[in-house]
Amino acid sequence: MAAPAHPFGMRVLVPFAAERPKTRLDGLFDAAERRAFARAMLDDVLAAVRAAGHEPTVLATAPVEVDAPVEVDERALSPAVNDALADAGPAADDPVAVVMADLALATPAAVGRLAAAQGPVVAVPGRGGGTNALVVRHPSFRVDYHGASFLDHRRVAAALDADVTVVDSYRLSTDVDEPADLVEVLLHGEGRAADWLADAGVELAVDEGRVTVDRE
């Protein structure tokens, strides 16, 4: 039996908007804080990918110092990911994953379920129609992250006659964009992003049975 092409696990691209991340959190955090919080989430995602036995590469819009190889591509998300996918050359026995950098609830177990799912295209929906994670084993699959990308990715796969396997994970379906999403990080986060929020004075607030966040 030949040695596997990537003995250290699945290759995982982690796109990261290094410069003006998380603008929808601007009511709570200034620009420097948003960059720091985005960076904490990225660190959590990289740690979960590594702990699950896989090989992350950060695909960043600007140079960033992290504990992983970094490729800089200033273009928009979809063309940058598509060029990186084409370069990586996914194959049936050598998948390439794309995992968003704002999945602050990612755990090694959740990443492990993603990597264990079979099929030419594996997808995890994000809340609101996005696509939070993909595992690509079909050499011709390409991404389109604009709008309701989960439906678009189903169409792209159907055009290739490739089945889509959907992984049912609350942790991986939770991308962090809006203040309401911080509730999830405070309740279920186990890493640096949750610690960063606590250090920033962000706390749960229960108001008439609904849970929101307050900043001290």
Place this chain on the structure above:
Amino acid sequence: MAAPAHPFGMRVLVPFAAERPKTRLDGLFDAAERRAFARAMLDDVLAAVRAAGHEPTVLATAPVEVDAPVEVDERALSPAVNDALADAGPAADDPVAVVMADLALATPAAVGRLAAAQGPVVAVPGRGGGTNALVVRHPSFRVDYHGASFLDHRRVAAALDADVTVVDSYRLSTDVDEPADLVEVLLHGEGRAADWLADAGVELAVDEGRVTVDRE
């Protein structure tokens, strides 16, 4: 080996607010429509529980005609569920589950993962701090659905020295309360609730990359 106490699977309580459900959808639907939509979601949950091989009982605030046994209890959610739990008498080898009636994305596979999870208390968080599903194998565990109930249920279990096993399911973590939740039903629903929304003229709307709903 003795015959199992419940040969048709796990007992599953499904609490249902029969009279004024889903008030946060009042911008889209009138009261009769909200009742019909809530009922469609209940039917989907019951179908998923049954197809997974388990035995649902509806715990309703008023009589309702459904394809399952119904117990009527007019009280608030927590005391009603706690009395039903005490009556059912959960045990290590004879669990009792509590599954919310508004989990419109529930599938037999997701319910199967819930039932397969081990431990004295199994929980699925809802978005925003709630508890969408529980499997109780500890005879003394009681619920408290007010506020951030997921944290409360962790505390209740800790006081009993009982571990909490968390099931990581986007489908079961998605309870449908607000218009934004309808996006998830339209995108990922496979049952009557999704059909009801389509019949009511509710459609996805993509606006500057964000996905919402419109009603025709």
